[in-house]
Amino acid sequence: MTADLNATTSIPDRTGIDDTFLAGFDRPLSREGTGALKWDGRGGVFATNDVLPVWVADMDFAVPEAVSAALMARAAHPIYGYSLMPEAVYETLIGWLWDRHQWRVERDWILPAPGVVPSLHAAVLAYTQAGEGVIAQPPVYFPFFSAITGNARRLVENPLLEEGGRYRIDFEHLERCAADARLLLLCSPHNPVGRVWTEDELREVLRIARKHGLVVLSDEIHHDLVYPGVRHRPLATLAEEGDRIITAVAPSKTFNIPGLGLSALVVRDAGLREPLRQAYAHLHFGGANPFSTTAFAAAYQHGAAWLDSLMVYLAETRDEVVRTFAREAPSIRVVDAEGTYLLWLDCREWCRVRHLDDEALKRFFVREARVGMSPGILFGRGGAGYMRLNIGAPRTVIREVVRRMVIALAG
Ligand SMILES: Cc1ncc(COP(=O)(O)O)c(C=O)c1O
Incomplete structure (x- = not known):
């Protein structure tokens, strides 16, 4: 079997998925003041604390209770x-x-x-x-x-x-x-x-x-x-x-x-x-x-059942992000992820139209959208003009991230 499926249009099968886990992923849990790199370290990375941090690869979800x-x-x-x-x-x-x-x-x-x-x-x-x-x-x-x-x-x-x-x-x-x-x-x-x-x-x-x-x-x-x-x-x-x-x-x-x-x-x-x-x-x-x-x-x-639910939750978030960009900010193309909670955003068209280099692209999202993502250029050759968005957070948070980006891109 190949891994190739049209992921954006797939409807995750929820059979056997535990709603308690899904509800848990929806629950916002403040990490501020816990020494979390993603949250408490954002000032050092983005020169402001006024960003929703969706950069370093960990998730804002509580671990399995066990x-x-x-x-x-x-x-x-x-x-x-x-x-x-x-x-x-x-x-x-x-x-x-x-x-x-x-x-x-x-x-x-x-x-x-x-x-x-x-x-x-x-x-x-x-x-x-x-x-x-x-x-x-x-x-x-x-x-x-x-x-x-x-x-x-x-x-x-x-x-x-x-x-x-x-x-x-x-x-x-x-x-x-x-x-x-x-x-x-x-x-x-x-x-x-x-x-x-x-x-x-x-x-x-x-x-x-x-x-x-x-x-x-x-x-x-x-x-x-x-x-x-x-x-x-x-x-x-x-x-x-x-x-x-x-x-x-x-x-x-x-x-x-x-x-x-x-x-x-x-x-x-x-x-x-x-x-x-x-x-x-x-x-x-x-x-x-x-x-x-x-x-x-x-x-x-x-942790197996928790993980099964996590992947259904993340798939729904991924699909929503892909759909929202396609509909409301098509200058950004979201590369369809088959795995990981990291979405790779192709912003090259936006950079071209706005004459932005990678530094300016990062600054644009920090200043205009108040969203802190990882610049694609960090990942080496082929990363210029891309940003990496971490969707491992409650969907309300990711919705707010995308909403802010869509408004900034429309401005
Ligand atoms: C491909 C890959 N390898 C390794 C790591 C980090 O591994 P560790 O924290 O165990 O050193 C990451 C974290 O994002 C990763 O994406």
Whole structure:
């Protein structure tokens, strides 16, 4: 099955969806004063606090109740010392990957790590030498670039191709890049363009990687956040014997717990795992945080129904945003997301008409609409003239964001 469906016109199936969860997503919950980067950090990013923040990738939704209950139970024991990695972390991840992604993973394949970004750095250090090429496919989550250049590796870019608002991988160019690189950082699903790569696309990535002896790190942190009717395929489930695949997974985006910082790399091949273990030891990744492990296990164990409802809720929000722009501000084209709660807005026409560069585009939305989004240019080549809108918030908030933008664009 392909991931290609006309998402804007699909009506999410609400069968089996719990209305209590949907009502919960509608409930505004103030995060101001909690030290939330998205809210309390907006003054530093937008030079004003008078914006609705829809930038950094976390959601303004309460986590599943089972997660907060487990954290409170753990907090009730008043010693928070050095901790072991509980077996529950391995067991619940194995269970989740099987139930949700039909991927059978063994305990030995799992390397827990604080965050996915630290693991990107570890992988770059483990599999490449200074000066060697590492491929990234912009526009892409920008820490991919610093993981490469910040470790004195050479950034080899394979820009995504865009046609009529749909992105695809330039396989011909990837093949040429692969001849000049050791490692590919794949973003799957792809932040910020919202693609969920199809099985055919992933098989082609594997074919090229195999031919050129590339290691592929597949960052699948958004793998659970796919819209109804779309299927994410873990790259590793399509691999053949000898393929060198590392997969980054985490409950952090899925269940809105990224501030707790716990993820895992899954590496089947023991030989491939060893350099990573060494990099982890070198970077001192060892410790387990008693709160992050508690939330990790509780989310994977109890969060499935919450997540099903979340994706229905987000799909309805996405569809409404797409429709509203198409009807009321057609100079902005919303790229249809198959996954992630991040919408990629093509503002190039607006920039052209108004003679705006990227700085002026960001300023326009901050000053005229009082909306704080991530400028597309941050995501590298192909990001100029785009903005990234995070719809992970109650629909009333997103409606207000869109209303403000529509008025500003009409002015
Ligand atoms: C593709 C991708 N990888 C990694 C991260 C961040 O991972 P972590 O917070 O675990 O370092 C994000 C956050 O937006 C992301 O989009």
